[in-house]
Amino acid sequence: MRVETEVPNEKSQNPVPRLGAPMTDLLKTPLFDLHRELGGKMVGFAGYNLPVQYKPGIMAEHLHTREKASLFDVSHMGQVILSGAPLPQLAMALETLMPMDVAGLGEGRQRYGFFTDRNGGILDDLMFANRGDHLFLVVNAACKADDIARLKAALEPDITVDEITDRALLALQGPRAETVLAALDPAAAEMRFMDIHNLTLEGVEAWVTRSGYTGEDGYEISLPADKADAFARRLLANDDVQPAGLGARNSLRLEAGLCLYGNDIDATTLPGEAGLGWAIPKVRRRGGDRAGGFPGADPILDQLEQGAARKRGGLRPEGRAPMREGVDLFADETGGEPVGAITSGGFGPSVGAAVAMGYVSADLASVGTRLYGDLRGKRLPVEVVALPFVAPGQKR
Amino acid sequence: MKFTEEHEWLQEEGDLIVIGITEHAAEQLGDVVFIELPEVGTEVVRDDEVVVIESVKAASDILAPLDGEIVEVNEALTDNPALVNEDAQGDAWFFKIRPSDLTPMDDYMDEAAYKDFVS
Secondary structure, three states: OEEEEOOOOOOOOOOOOOOOOOOOOOEEOOOHHHHHHOOOEEEEEOOEEEEEEOOOOHHHHHHHHHHOEEEEEOOOOEEEEEEOOOHHHHHHHHHOOOOOOOOOOOOOEEEEEEEEOOOOOEEEEEEEEEOOOOEEEEEOHHHHHHHHHHHHHHHOOOOEEEEOOOEEEEEEEOOOHHHHHHOOOOHHHHOOOOEEEEEEEOOEEEEEEOOOOOOOOEEEEEEEHHHHHHHHHHHHOOOOEEEOOHHHHHHHHHHOOOOOEOOOEOOOOOOOOOOOHHHOOHHHOOOOOOOOOOOOHHHHHHHHHHOOOEEEEEEEEOOOOOOOOOOEEEOOOOOOOOOEEEEEEEEEOOOOEEEEEEEEEHHHOOOOOEEEEEEOOEEEEEEEEOOOOOOOOOOO | OEEOOOOEEEEEEOOEEEEEEOHHHHHHHOOEEEEEOOOOOOEEOOOOEEEEEEEOOOEEEEEOOOOEEEEEEOOHHHHOOOHHHHOOOOOOOOEEEEEOOOHHHHHOEOHHHHHHHHO
């Protein structure tokens, strides 16, 4: 038995360890001991030793998240604070690096965004929040070193860029997340989707956002590293909460139609073709008060105005065989050149079938179009479908 | 029963060899969601790709451990791939081969050696 692919990493150019690969030189999160104790199957992921799954397995962890609530350790992600200047100045500075509306973000609110390069490609995607006297960013683990270097180069010395390395980041995701967290601080229930509040959870000062990467309601919780183990155990003591690993995190986000950096978006994809134009508000587009002024503004805005030659969309293999990243797509059962490729794919436990997403030539990207995926030399039918694959559960 | 370093097991059954993957392999793969079996009658040579296994986590394949003809496949796996997770070294056999050359069997591990190999 040869294993060809495993759960994709944030950055596909980073090698994903094979079964039994050595785990030396990997960083540990504050929950490392807990993962081991819970029977987590540890793998290397973006330089960290993290559980791909626990004993129940990816399928059970995925379904539990959609039904009740799961706890994910996402402490590998980069937590960054921009401070040292009044908030409007911090916001304007961050706007020079990304096509988002940072200045218009209210206190206690969070948004999705991405750093771009001069060609309009996406360098990383992130969450950014206005915490009153500073901006709080959560970036991908595989990109954080580059992100921090870029932020420092562009913003210092007027603005202070600090990577927060003494805090863990946990995600509590699923329809029961609100009840679970509100039992520790009732204010959790009052938060709206994409709010960020300080909550006191079991005596721990936590920075909590109502957001996540699963398509479900839930929270991401930043807390001091030395309090994380006890806090995680407290959450897991609730019958509704089970631990979930990277495998379930990936299948959940895929069903939710969310991009994985390194697979679905990277420096070769522009926001428009990636279906992320919604994150670029009018104020940063041509004619807006703060139009342009970010790397790659011309190619990005041109593509938003003129339309893209290819588009990211949902894909449903009609047979049972999953189609994973790298599968080429064709318009016909035989002959012709590829019209696209799958960038993320696998089995969707909640859908109960193979699900995928990928880029397809714009003329073939409308929902209902039948394409063919080249799977091990055979062309098997795939239908273009709307994303997400499952109804969103967030409290908007 | 013999074992390969690729985590397949081989069991003699009359003049046929029954082939599957080990419990260790099934555990490593996690939930199996799709299996593509070879066609009965296919002549294979050692290291030909004969089976595709997809789990929630990974895509894998089985390479033929022997030269010979595929004479029977386990259709139950097509309908219920999860059988691999339930009974990898029993009901979840993959295919039976009529070997044309049994000499590679001598190189494969016995159970004690395989246990040693995976520990």
